[in-house]
Amino acid sequence: MVVAVVALVAGLALLANEAVRHVRQRRVESRVIDRALQLPSTSGTTDAETEHEEHGWQVVVRWLDLLGKRFERSRLGQALITPEDRMLLGQINRNTGEGRAVFLGLRLALAMAVPLPVLLWQAPSGFRAFVVFIGAAAFGLIAPKFALSAWAQRLRKRADSELPLLIDLLRLLQGVGFSVDQSLQMVADRFQEAMPLLSREVGDANALYLRGRSRMQSLHRLCEFDNDGLKTLVQILVQVHEHGGAVQEPLRQFGDRLREQRKLRMKEQSGKLSVKMTVVMMLTLIPALMVVLAGPAVISLIASMTKLQGH
Structure with missing residues (x-):
């Protein structure tokens, strides 16, 4: 060791x-x-x-x-x-x-x-020291990946929760006469508090588009969230940008379908939650109910047995 x-x-x-x-x-x-x-005006900057x-x-x-x-x-x-x-x-x-x-x-x-403090804390010897060293090194190697997965999953959930609002805003802006480019610019500039994640991503996409990227290339970041709704929205925006046409009606239909899918998902989650709560009730409520119902009978039985033993 x-x-x-x-x-x-x-x-x-x-x-x-x-x-x-x-x-x-x-x-x-x-x-x-x-x-x-x-510049000479900034030459006074010190090394400190x-x-x-x-x-x-x-x-x-x-x-x-x-x-x-x-x-x-x-x-x-x-x-x-x-x-x-x-x-x-x-x-x-x-x-x-x-x-x-x-x-x-x-x-x-x-x-x-990671292995150094673990070895100093456990103080193993022989083959156990080698096993502890390998285990601690493997933990240090895998822990950043778990943290990265959790971070990415949190961002995916935020993107999924902000998607319906983004669709409604784009449909509303299209309804008042904005083009696709103007709508995306308005979302990036004015709705940062309502949609912190998607507004920032749309702003980055607009910056890439102004630098010469195509609309599909600029919106590719939204497809990396592994969200079917965002991928469909990108396809709709790219098709309208390339071929023209009104985007308000497709966005309305897409928003309605997305809400129906969310309702079905919520019903599925509530059904799973009721099954999980059944196990919780069996472990917590039933023992307390048995104590309340059987407690008086047990107490009276113990009192009767005490009296019989006294006689």
Whole structure:
């Protein structure tokens, strides 16, 4: 166990030393470039302010980015960044080179850092130490993926809950004479409080469209949420944008069908909930009911047996 702990500490120290060296080198290079490009009015910026801006979580993110890029092209990195991970990163809008590198670096860092406190706390020996080390490393490797899945699932639920309002707003804006582009721009600009997630995604899609992307390419982010309603809405908007025509009636029919599907889903969930509540009632209500109903009879029986024993 001592050998494993020493090897682990040595590996972490080497990685940390190399990461800090690279971070400092990049920081010096960025300072030189900034000093060469900065205006005379901003030349009074001190190094202390730059140091203050790069403290905290930014240094951690840089270190994770460096660690992930070091192993991203290796077989280990390709095995840890699966197509499912790319899909989940896309759902949280982090499927970029930096996002994948930070995710990979976080998995590798936790896989190396978690076993050390576990070994010091458990203090196993022999083969049990090896098993604890492997288990702790596996937990550190899998935990970021579970957190990523939970984050993506939460965003999918938010997108699904905001979808009916988005459809109603688009239909309303179409009814007052707005085009598809104007409607999407209005949703991104004016309804950020009502639809925080979808309004931000629509705003990003509008920005991509203004940069030269096609309407289908700009709205592709909405299809990454793995929501059939959003995919159908994107298809409707793309068809109307390419071929023209009125979109108000298709949106009304789509909204009605979506509400019917939600009603059926709610009925299904309520039916499952009643079955689950039956088990809860059997475990909690029936014992209390038996105590209330059978309690007086048991008490009287005990009193009668006490009297018989006294005689």
